Amino acid sequence: MEDDFIPVRLSVNGVPHRLFVEPRRTLLDMLREDLELTGTNAGCEHGSCGACTVLLDGQSVRACLLLAVQANGHEVTTVEGLAQHGRMHPLQEAFWEKQALQCGFCTPGMLMTAYELLQQNPDPTEEEIRSALSGNLCRCTGYQHIVEAIRLAAQRLREGAEAATSSGTTA
């Protein structure tokens, strides 16, 4: 069996890893089981709920549909990578303020999808947000508070970026 294991090198939330996985192991299982990053959740494992959304080189992917070996040589970001030094990311802060979660199970996937959206579109309309979220199911909130939170975070991130530019500082 051992011979069937394949080496994977990748970076997760900025930390380099080298491990051996079965070819059939999904990225989701590798993150959760091998790296013990259990913030990313398994809601369906067939690609339709979005709970397992993580970023692969900045692009959102469903970790349940990707094989661990496909992440070889790539950078993965999970929900654990959003907060810096124990301080929540503005998206997380906004989710908290707007109560954009109840059970929290969809939340890591929502955050990663929203993160990608705001990277691509710093000022999305409500409709753009809703369409970006269309692959992430939430059974608890009815989405409205999530939409509001993403708008709030977008606004704060824009203001932050402007302040940074006008004061001449670099990130």
Place this chain on the structure above:
Amino acid sequence: MTTTVSERAWIGKDLKRREDPALLMGTVTYINDFKIAGMLHAAVLRSPYAHARIRAIDTSAARALPGVQAVLTGKEAAEVIGPVPAFCAEPVVEHAIAVEKVRYAGEAVVAVAAESRALAEDALDLVEIDWEPLPAVTDALSAMQPGAPLVHENLGTNVVYDHVFTFGDVDGDFARADHVIRRRLRWPRATAAPLEPNGAVCAYDPARDTMEIWSNTNMLNSASWVMSSMLKIPPHKLNFYPMYTGGSFGSKHFLAKVIGIAGALSKVTGRPVKFMEDRLDNLMANDSQGPERLYEAELAVTKDGQFLSLRLRTIDDYGAYFIFAITGNTNMMAQITGPYTIRSVETGIKAVLTNKNQQTVFRGAGSDVGNWVLERLVDAAAEQLGIDRVEIRRRNFIQPDQFPYKIPTGNVYDSGNYPGVLDLALGHFDLDAWRQQQAQARQEGRYLGIGLATAQQRSTYSSTEFWFHNPAPATGLNSTPESVRISVGPTGGVTVTMFSPFWGNSPETVVAQVVAEELGIDPRDVNVTYDSTAHALPSAGPGGSRMTVMLAGAVHGAAARLKEKIFKIAAHMLEASVSDLELVGGQVRVKGVPSSSVSLADIGMRAYWFKLDLPPELESGLEGTFTYDHPYTTKPHDDRKDLGVFYPIMGHAAHLVAVEVDIETGAVRFKKYVAVHDVGTVLNPRSLQGQIRGGIAQGIGLALLEEVRYGPDGQNLTSTFVDYLLPSASDVPAIEVYHHETPSPFTAYGVKGGGEGGRMVAPPAVTSAIEDALRPFGISIDEMPITPEKIVRWVKEAQSRHQRQTN
């Protein structure tokens, strides 16, 4: 003593939930995240047939696979565990793993424990089963026919329960009525489908004959004694740990099968075993499908639109098992006559077994159905009598001065102001403007519709609803307590311990707010923890919109006990009398003399480590525990002509909805949605709004999308999220939510439960809106989900009817 609204420091404050940071950072431990040394992983083989006898199972190849530790057929499992605990008195026996025959597609037949989940699944592929397929029966009407295949042979019939309840002079009221409104209505089978499936880790210790259980069951403390018979371990040797739960909506009450499977495998391997459902497991076999009912419904009405009596006959498809008996039907008897002064009611219930996964409870627990049926009748009465839909409701509302109000079934409504709620909703909706827009749109060939529902949301269940339908119940429970412990440590830190888990709502926020209110401290300084059942005080756990009411009551009571001791110690320290003291901002001081004070920290240190300086009659330590019982419940009468008070903490809501229906595509677009809810004193507006909006989203899902479907052979056609459609971000509109507050006279602070209301009121409002949009076609909507296909078909049929008539 209850403080008045203006004096309250924290109750009613719009605080951020304290549960959220850990959830947002991904650091909470859900059951699937939980690991323990030596843990094995289970997987389950499920029946491909809806109804079949198991002739033989060959597990030898599976057992031979390296890394496989145990393989259990139903027969083998039955040697170590008993049947799944049931609340029904009827002899309907369910096993966690089917024995001899399967009764629905997806029922468990073999379970494997192996070193990894993948290995366990590999082993399942090697199991060989010799099946004898039997004819399946997949709808209640055929199941009732003589000669239909029997789901449980021992019953001799598939009609497992059949009874008519009559309350008041129904025949007389119908005879006196000027009109009888009749509708034949169909409520679809839906399912809770929380994003997190069910799971359990069971660790059996053969040396001590104990089992530790980590799971996402909601009802920890009932689970321990209820599941003892299944696990064949005495209740005091079971220890259930609370876990963060990724949503339940009624679907995670007991999780007996999941715990039974992990428990049996742990018993035979002597190692901890995790069984985590995947989505397929959950959608096929989670035992939490909602009601599937056919109604013959009649409302007796006078010519001026007064509702006299309600007569219902239902056939309810319970699926293959019956663990909660007819709870979904008894539940709705708490509010069966809605907010209206209907003085008599009759409800006939036929519960039918079929080859489907069973029905238990789903947010609303049957009262959601009752609301929809009644509001359909009310809309129909308005139409038939030519009375405006708003006006006919007003004419029949129970008035604010009529509370407490006893309805014909015997349940009592504590308080309410239904005209007030409706007025508030109308004020935010602007009905006249929408009616104008509707008229204009119709001229342009567009179809706008306005929907209205005014309906009840009972809260705070009492356990008599589980058995009062039955003259000789197996268990006649009648309490539903909830407890907390508040302790002040030696440095003054306040910790509240709960004995029911986080299940997706805000229990930590609730208790922190209430304890802050009572002790005059900041809720952010309160630590909140959970304890396992080995250390627990009586706690029934979440369900039936009870936790806010029950936790508020428990904290209120525990704080009172704690304060008694705090004041005794402070009086001793300050050489004052207890009656001269007050607790303000975490300080106990002599009234009017702020300089003469001691802090909670001073008192805590004294209480823990200075016994010789305490009043001699006090023991060391500083804590208050309290078990809050249901504030108002009574037993049903023996003849069941009066069911007693069983759901008196009665919320109410009015929803007003504007939709546009595209008759070409059948698409329904929301233009405006206003929801006004009255759940008594609002404890935390933000979390309540979340509950309401989330519930409405589920109600919209039910009205437009959701249905568990089975093929004629009993195959589950909705076993993935591709087929079972949950509403997505583009299906649910922005919803305006407003609160109306009519405090309950019976609960601490006057709070009522609001967890289910959104889902209980949205379906009739949305149905009403779509029916109104399609009024030019004369379509009356008698079923859900109202899918685009159905809308297009109904319109086409109406058009061809019209054509035939004009030709």
